[in-house]
Amino acid sequence: MKEFYRDSWVEIKLAHIDYNIKQLTKRLRKETNIYAVVKANGYGHGDIEVARTAIDAGAKRLAVALLDEAIKLREAGIHVPILVMGRVRPADVPVAVKYEITLTCYQKEWLEEVRQLELEKPVTVHLKWDTGMGRIGIRSTTELLDNLKLLKHKAFYLEGIFTHFATADEENLGHFESQLVHFQRLREVFEKNWQEKVLFHTGNSAASMRFPDKMFDFVRFGISMYGLYPSPTVKLEQPIDLKPALSLQSRLIHVKKVEPGTTISYGATYTAQTEEWIGTVPLGYADGIRRGLQGSEVLVNGKRCEIVGRICMDQFMLRLTEQAKVGDLVTVIGKQDQEEIEMDELAEKLETINYEIACMISSRVPRIYVD
Numbered sequence: 001m002k003e004f005y006r007d008s009w010v011e012i013k014l015a016h017i018d019y020n021i022k023q024l025t026k027r028l029r030k031e032t033n034i035y036a037v038v039k040a041n042g043y044g045h046g047d048i049e050v051a052r053t054a055i056d057a058g059a060k061r062l063a064v065a066l067l068d069e070a071i072k073l074r075e076a077g078i079h080v081p082i083l084v085m086g087r088v089r090p091a092d093v094p095v096a097v098k099y100e101i102t103l104t105c106y107q108k109e110w111l112e113e114v115r116q117l118e119l120e121k122p123v124t125v126h127l128k129w130d131t132g133m134g135r136i137g138i139r140s141t142t143e144l145l146d147n148l149k150l151l152k153h154k155a156f157y158l159e160g161i162f163t164h165f166a167t168a169d170e171e172n173l174g175h176f177e178s179q180l181v182h183f184q185r186l187r188e189v190f191e192k193n194w195q196e197k198v199l200f201h202t203g204n205s206a207a208s209m210r211f212p213d214k215m216f217d218f219v220r221f222g223i224s225m226y227g228l229y230p231s232p233t234v235k236l237e238q239p240i241d242l243k244p245a246l247s248l249q250s251r252l253i254h255v256k257k258v259e260p261g262t263t264i265s266y267g268a269t270y271t272a273q274t275e276e277w278i279g280t281v282p283l284g285y286a287d288g289i290r291r292g293l294q295g296s297e298v299l300v301n302g303k304r305c306e307i308v309g310r311i312c313m314d315q316f317m318l319r320l321t322e323q324a325k326v327g328d329l330v331t332v333i334g335k336q337d338q339e340e341i342e343m344d345e346l347a348e349k350l351e352t353i354n355y356e357i358a359c360m361i362s363s364r365v366p367r368i369y370v371d
């Protein structure tokens, strides 16, 4: 591991990722396999480390958003099939072929351009169907047939078909059901027009946790592999017990007692009402601790303490519940004694989702891995 010289770090428990994958696998049908989704540096957890753990836990394949992310995994010596779920420019397809990376296709024009390239071997592709997400993918049977016609060209090997659900994590499943119907309609047309076997995959975490019997050859397991529930609805249902893998830790770098009336940080937005103990923590918005977290809590010596005053680029201040020492552990995300700050709590404060909290911890914070 690279040396680091600061008092803040992200700790990743790889054993929890292993546990989460095994929990999920238990609920899946025997014939359903797992894509471990490790895009965005493994949702901030570290793509290479998570990928290796996921493969050891039984995931057969990896999925990312970008070609660059796939190449990074290959260069780390990971040999399982890797799917890029986003669009790769036609001009970059030869690079994907060289690294044996599977690409996503869904545009006639893309297939026409790639067909013109001199590829050393066919590019393996998965055809994306937009059954109701409204992002990328073919939508109609006309588009499907147009794409299939071009996919017969020797430049392509159509290995898989996939779609993505927009609302599988919600209480109201009307839209999810309509996506299933749309998928089935396209599938009937596909099967009449394509003889070779392909792999089908539809489910993200929410769909595969809640409806394992509606899944096909693979599921794409992202957020829940990291031990986080896709939404409050799924968390409440608790179809699977999950253990969060990530905690964010720091240490107090300064402690002082202030007089009533003392103001703290930029803009002097916080004024001590009584004599107070104020601690300083070496994390700031350059580390992903957004300024909107002013007023939320972290743990020191097992107690919740409020973040007071504006969060700076590299530091923020706390109102301690009692005197503490320089060097005392500060837990921004994770457990201390009986208390826990979950990513969901920070997400609620920032009016966002736990996915964004995991991704927002910047690369300036070192990641350390424990079993």
Ligand SMILES: Cc1ncc(COP(=O)(O)O)c(C=O)c1O
Pocket (backbone or CB within 6 Å): 037, 085, 164, 203, 204, 205, 206, 220, 221, 222, 223, 224, 230
């Ligand atoms: C196409 C696709 N599949 C699967 C996933 C994984 O979703 P989740 O993290 O909810 O499991 C994502 C993530 O956004 C995605 O974009």
